[in-house]
Amino acid sequence: MFMSETRHNWTKEEILEIYNKPFMELLYEAATVHRINHDPNVVQVSTLLSIKTGGCSEDCGYCPQAARYHTDIEGNDLMSVQQVKAQALRAKSTGSSRVCMGAAWRNVKDGEEFDQVLEMVRTINKLDMEVCCTLGMVTENQAKRLAEAGLYAYNHNLDSSEEYYKEVISTRGYQDRLDTIDNVRKTNVTVCSGGIIGMGENIEDRAGMLVALSTLNPQPESTPINALVAVEGTPLEDQKPVSIWDMVRMVATTRIVMPETQVRLSAGRTQMTREGQAMCFFAGANSIFAGDKLLTTPNPDVNEDMEMFALLGMKPQKPFTKKVQPQTVEAQDSQLQSLGEKPKWTRPEHTIERNEAAKEKAKTLK
Ligand code: SAM
Ligand code: DTB
Ligand code: SF4
Secondary structure (H helix, E strand, O other): OOOOOOOOOOOHHHHHHHHOOOHHHHHHHHHHHHHHHOOOOEEEEEEEEEEEEOOEOOOOOOOOOEOOOOOOOOOEOOOOHHHHHHHHHHHHHOOOOEEEEEEOOOEOOOOHHHHHHHHHHHHHHOOOOEEEEEOOEOOHHHHHHHHHHOOOEEEOOOEOOHHHHOOOOOOOOHHHHHHHHHHHHOOOOEEEOOEEEOOOOOHHHHHHHHHHHHOOOOOOOEEEEEEOOOOOOOOOOOOOOOOHHHHHHHHHHHHHHOOOOEEEEOOOHHHOOHHHHHHHHHOOEEEEEEOOEOOOOEOOOHHHHHHHHHHHOOEEOOOOOOOOOOOOOOHHHOOOOOOOOOOOOOOOOOOOHHHHHHHHHHHHHO
């Protein structure tokens, strides 16, 4: 008998036991849980849009957008609402039901730029597409203002286990991430939260991340599983690409412990074959990021993805299949105002040797 009810009390030991099952057993169990909870021939297609690129104050060891490292990316100021609308229409015409707007910010700051993002949310929701934002940490008031504008989802990843998080990022703590997720949960915006594998973490850390995500109640409505894209100049530039077997195991385990979530095959698909991706879909992945770019790094071409779906007999998911479309309140009718808060997000600032080394190297190159 396979479990398919949603449990919020998974232990690390139980999750490790699932992750380490014989491969075929794991795949069969995950595929079974998947079929009980989802249409296995439907895949969500979400287009990523980097609305504000580079120049970020944080020290995330994986991220090419951190200002302190020397990477080749081209930084950009906040995009205009018209530019975003044009990109969203393009995404819609190529089969996307969702647009995910990412900003290289530590946290949201009230002011003109946030007001502009709220206008982007209103504009895309009015195109009848699901709108997701990933803007860093948010307060409860900011989450409520995003909800009022018509935001469907907020992405905020836990990225790894609490223990390994400290080896990757020193400019904020794990609890800050959990607090932001909590703030989003106080609204009707859905939660998108997952992480990255291939950063040098061990299997216990992968299981630890899944404990943290699956014991949230409710669990996140979507969970991106990213394979690290090792970018030159970042502290993690020398990490070996994660093996497809690890990716499939991670996807399958996520599917089993979070039966209802949409598991998104996220960064790292350019390194995967179609056969590898098909195994991930069989193991319970039912969402992808589409578009020839993720935020700053390459992603498969959307036409190639559509060919792959045709080959597999899979169809793009329609918008608002899982939850009704939120209403948009116009700026002039808003009941909510900026509170001018000064939130107390932490800055542990402990030393991470490889982050320090990458920062020092950047100084000599800049
Ligand atoms: N600045 C916001 C934040 O950190 O929450 C939002 C944007 S940030 C780029 C969103 C997520 O992208 C990160 O949490 C991380 O999981 C993922 N990411 C960033 N760089 C990556 C890389 N090189 N490989 C894989 N995933 C990456
Ligand atoms: C997520 O989990 N992955 C996306 C999205 N959420 C914002 C970002 C992947 C970024 C990969 C590196 C880059 O392109 O800069
Ligand atoms: Fe900034 Fe987000 Fe990149 Fe961290 S992951 S450096 S917070 S853009």
